Amino acid sequence: MAMRKKWHRFIGAWTSAGIFRDLGLAMSLSPRVVRKIIKPTVFILMLLPLAWVFYGWWLYIMGDLSLVTANPIEYTNRHLGDWAMRFLLVTLAVRPLSRIKSLVWLMQLRRMVGLFCFFYAFLHVSSYVVLDQFFDWPEILDDILKRQFITVGMITLTLLTPLAMTSTKAMIKRLGSLRWQKLHSLIYLASVLVIFHYWMMVKGNQLEPKIYAFIVAALLLSRLPQRVKKRSKLAQEKAGLQ
Amino acid sequence: MLIKKPHAWQMAENEVTSEAHYKNRRQFLRAMGIAATGSVAVTGFPGMALGLTAKAKAVRDLDYKTTEYDPGEDQTSFQAVTSYNNFYEFGTAKSDPADYAHEMTTDPWSITVEGHCGNGGQFALEDVIDFSSLEERIYRHRCVEAWSMVIPWLGVPLASVLQKFGPTAEAKYVQFETYANRDEMWGLSRPVLNWPYVEGLRMDEAMHPLAFMSVGLYGKELLNQNGAPLRLVVPWKYGFKGIKSIIAIRFVSDMPRTSWNESNAREYGFYSNVNPSVQHPRWSQSTERRIGEFFRRDTLMFNGYEEEVASLYRGMDLSRYF
Structure with a gap:
């Protein structure tokens, strides 16, 4: 109990100290500013990893292998996968971060970040199908069935697809927000699977998959207190009604 | 486009x-x-x-004679051969060895020879390699990650090196060990593999005329990222068997431990012969990407050296002894 109080105090001190307010990202960020300035900026920033690949290919064609290596197809595939995974983690991070008062506006960016995650995941798989295998469907099918990390990766993309397709406001209305939320909680499963996909792909005992696994674990666990609170509130309401 | x-x-x-x-x-x-x-x-x-x-460190040109070992395929560019490497002691990215391997001291270099042999001991590089009889061999190089190259190596037959030490009848296998110095190889501080890197061959494999001890490529000394000052080249096996920057040679009677096998025995066998019909859990081994080409090409049995080496494995179930 004492531990918990201490933890709350720590969080409280951190947020009320206004670290983020001091950075100039004050609560005064109006939805208009977010929509007109921040969102387009983030949009362009999230295109940079893709621009990087094109720039690398251009260097490669000019005879400079320093960016995409001597095996640009593998580099492209890995790079796109890395960024799909990173943007998945960023999407997951939006909700917990937006609980900090001065960062509430982040929620306005979540759909875009999520769609970018899907965009990179789609390009990642496309680069495998087109550049790596060049539409060799029997070989691709064989890979999906026999190479476990590819199996898991394909399941992950399959899970993300309906989320991207139902991201519009119209779809939220059509599904109803409760059902929509339920559907979109698939992202939790996808985030776990993407870690498995990466972990299984890497050779030897490497650090990077562990770092990503730790971040996903932290992001999922950070939701636990809210979940518990919500559930007990619901239970209370139910009890009150009866 | x-x-x-x-x-x-x-x-x-x-x-x-x-x-x-x-x-x-x-x-x-x-x-x-x-x-x-x-x-x-x-x-x-x-x-x-x-x-x-x-x-890139300054490397000497080497004198050598050419040989008939040439698959007659386009050679992979010097730039690709020296910038796209797996040498995990310098990091796990393909570009890491080219970025960091120059920190390794390769001169002076000494090699410890021990185990079942008549003339073991500590040797300088020049005592192990006869630099006046270097030959060039153009070999296919097939990585277990399903990419491949064609590389003009310089060196001497491995058998000629091993015979100098007079292996005895008890020497059934030979183990090699890579240099490991934390001050010069930052990757050693990460537990990617159980350092130092070790590899091994059965004695008859090591004595096979195709097995090669390389000290150079493209007419020059090896760059550090390619395993300077001396490395193994076993063209019918996956690339990781070609251990780099060798500091120890041991003649042993039992199958020695090898790093990748120890890391994951299900995926990396002791033999690790290139074999398109034995599938790796993570990569289909039936095709490969030749560095510099767009389309994949079929992987050849024993990397195209079947005629020469198949007899080494007569009677062995290659899906079991992979």
Whole structure:
């Protein structure tokens, strides 16, 4: 109990100290500013990893292998996968971060970040199908069935697809927000699977998959207190009604 | 648009490996310099474009005689061979060895020889390798990650090296060990593998005429990222069997432990012969990407050296002894 109080105090001190307010990202960020300035900026920033690949290919064609290596197809595939995974983690991070008062506006960016995650995941798989295998469907099918990390990766993309397709406001209305939320909680499963996909792909005992696994674990666990609170509130309401 | 690209880069590839560049090393180096500064002017990223040439150590030209070992396929460019490497002691990214391997001290170099042999001990590089009888062998190189190269190695037959030490009848296997110095190889501080890296061959494999101890490529000494000052080349096996920067040779009676096998025995066998019909859990081994080519090509049994080496494994179930 004492531990918990201490933890709350720590969080409280951190947020009320206004670290983020001091950075100039004050609560005064109006939805208009977010929509007109921040969102387009983030949009362009999230295109940079893709621009990087094109720039690398251009260097490669000019005879400079320093960016995409001597095996640009593998580099492209890995790079796109890395960024799909990173943007998945960023999407997951939006909700917990937006609980900090001065960062509430982040929620306005979540759909875009999520769609970018899907965009990179789609390009990642496309680069495998087109550049790596060049539409060799029997070989691709064989890979999906026999190479476990590819199996898991394909399941992950399959899970993300309906989320991207139902991201519009119209779809939220059509599904109803409760059902929509339920559907979109698939992202939790996808985030776990993407870690498995990466972990299984890497050779030897490497650090990077562990770092990503730790971040996903932290992001999922950070939701636990809210979940518990919500559930007990619901239970209370139910009890009150009866 | 993407499909058009291979045409463009295949042409660039041919320029790099053309006869003129290959025969005349000075001209080749100068051409590399021009290529590098050329891209600096265009791109404005000098560090990136020059990184490769700036960090490469100065290497001597070597005298050698040519041999008939040549698959007759386009050689992979010097630039690709020296910038796309797996040498996890310098980091796990393909570009890491080219970026960090120059920190390794290769001169002086000593090699410890021990185990079941008549003349063990500590040897200087020059006592192990007869630099006056170097030969060039152009071999296919197939990585377990399903990419491949064609590389003109310089060196001596492995058998000629091992015979100097007088292995006894009890020597059934030979184990090799890679240099491991934390001050010079930052990757050693990460537990990717159980360092130091070790590899091994059965004695008859090691004595096979194709097994090669390399000290150079493309007419020059090896660069550190390729395993300077001496490394193993076993063309019918996956690349990781070609242990780099060797500091110890041990003649042993039992099958020695090998690093990748120890890391994951299900995926990496002791033999690790190139075999398109034995599947790896993570990569289909039936095809490969030749570095510099767009389309995959079929992987050949024993990497195309079946005629020469198949007899070594007569009667063995290769799906079990993979």
